[in-house]
Amino acid sequence: MVDSLPISVRLSLALLITISAIGCVQQNNSTGSNKTPARILQVFNWNNYIAPETIQRFEASCDCQVKQDYFSDNEEMLAKLAAGASGYDLIVPTGNAMDTLIRQGVLIPLDKASLPNIKNIHPAYLKTLFDPTNQYSVPYAYTLTVLGFNTNKVRELGLPTDTWAIIFEPEYLQKIKGRVTVLDSPRELMAAALLYLGYAANDQDETHWNQAKELIIRAKPYWAAFSNTSYIREIAIGDLWVAHGYSNDLFQAALDAQKTGRHFAIDYAIPKQGAVMSLDSIVLHQSGKHPDLAHQFINFMLDGKNSVELTNLIGSGNPNMDAKPFIRLELLQNKVIFPDEESLSRLEMITDLNHKQRRILSRIWTEIKLR
Amino acid sequence: MQTSSRLVKWLISGPPLLFLLIFFVTPSLIMIFTSFRLPGEFGGLAPVKLLPGEVAGDSGLTIETYQFFFSDFIYIEIFLKSFAVATITTLICIAMAYPLALLIARSRKKFRNLMIMLVVLPFASNFLVRIYAWMIILGPESGLSHFINGILVFFGIAPVTLLFSPFAVLIGMVYVHLPFMILPLYTNLEKHDPILLDAAQDLGANSWQRFWYVTWPQSLPGIFSGSALVFIPALGMFAIPDILGGTGDIMIGNLIKDQFLGTRDWPFGSTLSIMLTLAVLGIAGLFSWFAKPAIRMT
Numbered sequence: 001m002v003d004s005l006p007i008s009v010r011l012s013l014a015l016l017i018t019i020s021a022i023g024c025v026q027q028n029n030s031t032g033s034n035k036t037p038a039r040i041l042q043v044f045n046w047n048n049y050i051a052p053e054t055i056q057r058f059e060a061s062c063d064c065q066v067k068q069d070y071f072s073d074n075e076e077m078l079a080k081l082a083a084g085a086s087g088y089d090l091i092v093p094t095g096n097a098m099d100t101l102i103r104q105g106v107l108i109p110l111d112k113a114s115l116p117n118i119k120n121i122h123p124a125y126l127k128t129l130f131d132p133t134n135q136y137s138v139p140y141a142y143t144l145t146v147l148g149f150n151t152n153k154v155r156e157l158g159l160p161t162d163t164w165a166i167i168f169e170p171e172y173l174q175k176i177k178g179r180v181t182v183l184d185s186p187r188e189l190m191a192a193a194l195l196y197l198g199y200a201a202n203d204q205d206e207t208h209w210n211q212a213k214e215l216i217i218r219a220k221p222y223w224a225a226f227s228n229t230s231y232i233r234e235i236a237i238g239d240l241w242v243a244h245g246y247s248n249d250l251f252q253a254a255l256d257a258q259k260t261g262r263h264f265a266i267d268y269a270i271p272k273q274g275a276v277m278s279l280d281s282i283v284l285h286q287s288g289k290h291p292d293l294a295h296q297f298i299n300f301m302l303d304g305k306n307s308v309e310l311t312n313l314i315g316s317g318n319p320n321m322d323a324k325p326f327i328r329l330e331l332l333q334n335k336v337i338f339p340d341e342e343s344l345s346r347l348e349m350i351t352d353l354n355h356k357q358r359r360i361l362s363r364i365w366t367e368i369k370l371r
Numbered sequence: 372m373q374t375s376s377r378l379v380k381w382l383i384s385g386p387p388l389l390f391l392l393i394f395f396v397t398p399s400l401i402m403i404f405t406s407f408r409l410p411g412e413f414g415g416l417a418p419v420k421l422l423p424g425e426v427a428g429d430s431g432l433t434i435e436t437y438q439f440f441f442s443d444f445i446y447i448e449i450f451l452k453s454f455a456v457a458t459i460t461t462l463i464c465i466a467m468a469y470p471l472a473l474l475i476a477r478s479r480k481k482f483r484n485l486m487i488m489l490v491v492l493p494f495a496s497n498f499l500v501r502i503y504a505w506m507i508i509l510g511p512e513s514g515l516s517h518f519i520n521g522i523l524v525f526f527g528i529a530p531v532t533l534l535f536s537p538f539a540v541l542i543g544m545v546y547v548h549l550p551f552m553i554l555p556l557y558t559n560l561e562k563h564d565p566i567l568l569d570a571a572q573d574l575g576a577n578s579w580q581r582f583w584y585v586t587w588p589q590s591l592p593g594i595f596s597g598s599a600l601v602f603i604p605a606l607g608m609f610a611i612p613d614i615l616g617g618t619g620d621i622m623i624g625n626l627i628k629d630q631f632l633g634t635r636d637w638p639f640g641s642t643l644s645i646m647l648t649l650a651v652l653g654i655a656g657l658f659s660w661f662a663k664p665a666i667r668m669t
Contacts, residue, residue, distance in 0.1 A: 075632055082415055100413045178511070178532045184613075186633065220618045225535040230506065230614065239510050239534075355410040355636065359439065362634040367445050369621035370452075 039064040041293050044088040046280070047072060049141070049316075051309035058300050064293055081106070081285075089288030090297065092140055094278045096352040099130040101283065107136045108284040114295045117302030117322075124344055125279060125319035129351065137281035138298055141310055142317035144347065145188050145276040146336055148231075148250035152264040153179075153241040164196035164271045167244055168215055173222035181234070182244040184226035186365040187350050188276060189216065192244060195273040201348040204357060213364050217371050226369075232256075235266055246278075247336045251315025268336055274346035279319070311337070399648070406641035407432050416637055436642040446626075446643070450650060453623040456537075457605040460544040464552040464601050465594060467545065472556035472593075473586075476563070487557065490550050498547065502614050505543055509534040509615070535617035543611040548604065552597040559593025560586070595662045603651055623647055 039062075043050075047070040055066045069088070071077040074097035081088075081101075093101060101107050112118065118138060125139040149161055157175045159166055166172045167182055182189050191201035193212035203209075224240065232249045234240040236256040243250070247268060254266040282298050284291060301307055304322030311318040312328050317337050324332065331337055339347065353361065409417040409431055419431040440446050475486045493501060508515055511532055520530035533539060563586065571581045609624030623643065630640030 073632070075635065078413065079415075082413070104413060178535075223618045224532065225617050234510070237510075237512065239512050355412065358410075358634045359636055359639060362629065362636060362639075363439075363443065363445070365629070366449065366621070366626060369619065369625075370445055370448060371619070 039290055039293055041066045041090070041290060041297055042088045042288065043068045043297075044077065044085075044091045044285070045070060046092060048314060049092060049280075049310065051313045054301075054306050054309045057306070058297060061300070062293065062296060064290075066297070086287035087289065088285045089290055089294040091283050091285050092280050093283065094280050095128060095130045095349045098137055098281055098283060099352055101285075102131060102136055106286050108286050108288075108291060109135050110138065110284065110298070111295060114292075115299050115302065117299045120302050120304060120307075120320050120322035122319050122321050128279060129349060131281070137283045138302065139319040140280045140282050140301070141307075142277055142279040142319065144247040144270060144317065144336055144339070145183070145191070145278070146245070146247055146250065146268050146270050148235055148243045148245050148253065148266060148268040150235065150238065150241045150264050151267045159242075161267075161269050162272050164192050164273050166242055167223075168193065168196050168219045170218065170222065173219060176241050177222045178224045179240055180223055180242040180244075181225050181227040181231045181240055182223055183246075184228045186361050189226075189244070190361070190364075191276045191348070191350065192271075195271070195275070195348075198273070201274065201276055202351050204353070206360065209361070209364055213368060216368050220368065220371070236260075236262075238262060238264060248314050248316045251334075251337070255315075270336055270339060270343050270346070272346075274348060277317075277347040277349055279349060402641045402644055406436055406638055406645055407434060408638050409433060410636050410638055413635075415635075436639045439639060440642055440646065449621060449623055449626055450646070452621075453606055454650075454654075456540065456544065456622060457602050459541065460548060460605045461552075461598050461602045463541070463545045464549055465598065468549060468552035468556050468597065469590075469594075472553050472560050475553075475557050476560035483561075487554075490553050494550070499610065499614075501547070502543055502611060505539070505546065505615060506534060509539050509542070534615065537617070537620055539615040539617075540612050540620050543615045544605055544608065547611065548601040551600040551604075555597040555600065556590065556593040559590050559596075563589055591662070595658070599655070599658070602654075606651065607647065 041062075041064055043066060045068050050068070058064075059066055069085075071080065074094050077091065077093060078097055078100060081091075091101070115138065118134075121139055125142070126134055128137075128139075131137045147161065147164070147166060149159075149166075153176075154161055159172055159175065166176075167180060173180065182192070190209065190212050193215045194203045194208060195201050197208070197211055197215065199205075199208050199212075227234070227243075229249075231240060231243040231245055232253045233256075235243045235245075235250075236253040237260075238257075245253075245268075250266065250268040254268070257264065257266045282301065284294050288294055302320065302322075304320050304324070305326055307318060307320040308323040308326040310316055311323065311331060312326075315331060315334075315337055317339075318327065335343065405416065408419060411417045417431050471490075475483055475490075478486065507513060510516065511534065513533075516533055519533070523530055567585050567589075568581050571585050576584065606622075607624045607627075609622060609628050612620045612622045612625055627640050627643045627647070630636045630643060634640075
């Protein structure tokens with residue numbers, strides 16, 4: 001999801017969330033104070049990544065309390081765990097971060113017998129590179145990194161919307177100079193450039209990286225900025241016409257533009273060269289106190305009726321086949337939230353790099369920023 | 372008597388000294404140590420094997436981050452660029468703060484506190500909120516943008532984008548740091564004895580001469596402390612280039628932040644921080660060396 005917010009933004013967000021979380025907990029305590037203390041399920045999750053009504057229903061069904069801590073970035077989550085944060089029954093990491101957790105050996109294997117609802121998951125989202133037998137993880141929701149655009153402007157200027165060329169080729173860029181942003185994330189932007197050049201998003205060949213770097217440096221003068229969050233607002237109010245961004249953020253932008261009655265619409269599409277998919281999964285952390293309750297929660301979330309609520313709330317992709325009947329029609333028809341088989345085959349999940357590669361990529365990134 | 376006053380001195384200066392020792396020196400030492408280590412596979416740091424019997428050269432300690440730093444000119448280029456931005460910010464702050472501080476210092480006493488309060492007032496709202504407000508002000512669909520581009524187009528000049536540019540970064544930098552220049556300048560200017568100006572006038576100095584030979588030299592300490600308060604934070608700033616900057620407005624702060632949060636390369640991040648600290652110390656040293664005679668002159 002959101003790859004790198006400024007740390008001060010994150011701190012203020014964290015503070016805000018903590019304050020509101022404290023508020024919620026106190027509320028819960030005051031209503032159930034005369035009962036015996038309920039079991040508490042600790043979830044370490046992305047912000048706004050479970051619909052509130054889903055939690056309420058689970059709490060009612062299990063006579064327990066769900067308590068969430070939030071992270072805004074996989075790196076942040078890993079760093080907090082490494083610094084000793086514990087007591088989490090469940091965590092919702094993205095693929096490559098989950099890979100790290102698995103290799104660190106801090107996850108508990110799932111007891112599949114107590115997860116009958118796992119049959120609801122579409123096979124395309126099971127058996128990922130990171131957990132080939134789903135020993136530790138169950139797919140939760142996904143985001144695609146795609147191109148968002150102002151439909152009116154793009155039509156007016158006669159620009160294609162199904163190709164990364166729109167953010168890399170000067171012939172298109174000159175028409176939208178200063179009105180386009182790309183993600184401030186080395187992995188995401190390099191993936192887009194590599195895909196456009198015909199390589200895999202996870203290509204680790206340094207010469208290919210350098211070609212991608214040249215492509216990016218050539219296109220850079222036309223871009224307004226590298227942006228991970230501000231593009232959501234900017235494209236929704238019409239300041240931006242094209243943005244390289246995350247599908248659920250662009251969903252939000254499209255909704256905002258619609259709600260505020262703008263004279264244009266925001267849409268987004270998967271480029272034909274392919275795109276990056278971030279699949280978030282639920283995993284069991286070894287520091288959790290209630291593995292049984294955690295299993296119960298996972299099985300609950302695997303029920304289509306429950307898993308659909310997040311999709312309807314934030315426009316995230318849903319790997320749950322059982323959720324289909326409950327999804328709002330306009331979401332179901334959205335080719336990005338529910339890619340067809342053909343697009344699905346062109347999606348790639350980002351894998352982790354070793355520290356030498358990370359350092360090389362960081363230098364390439366620095367050079368990109370400086371030139 | 373002698374010993375008890377010495378004791379009092381220690382009692383007063385001891386706690387802050389201890390605080391600095393624990394919270395400045397210790398982290399700095401940790402950082403220096405970190406810069407010689409290897410990044411861990413999952414981020415963090417690889418373990419150090421200092422026990423004897425280990426294979427030589429496999430101790431987990433290395434100078435490769437320093438080699439990496441000097442192997443490519445781009446890192447030094449970013450340093451130079453950050454210094455340029457911080458210097459320009461400081462100079463603009465001096466130019467803007469001086470007249471205002473002078474005005475406040477010379478206005479009637481009952482208005483001074485009110486004016487100082489107005490200078491400090493922006494601090495009442497969060498730093499990021501104020502920077503985001505600039506995004507709205509400078510955005511391409513904003514009134515300001517339309518006004519400026521309207522004028523430019525009228526004179527046949529191509530329209531400009533204000534937001535996401537070095538210009539926007541400078542505006543943000545100056546805006547945020549201006550009070551840090553005004554306050555020390557004001558406290559300095561306020562203490563000037565007006566009799567000196569009267570004396571200068573009696574001796575036939577015109578208003579420019581009175582300023583240049585009386586007020587300006589006396590205000591140098593204020594300018595120096597204000598410059599330190601502006602220059603050093605401006606140098607390490609990463610939020611403003613992140614939010615208001617365009618595609619080329621990376622500063623050293625952004626680079627260091629990236630090493631810890633994005634690249635998970637703590638050793639290289641530490642190396643960059645050490646280089647920054649050294650550079651700032653060097654500049655502060657040069658500065659005080661230049662400043663001393665200038666201040667002593669007064």
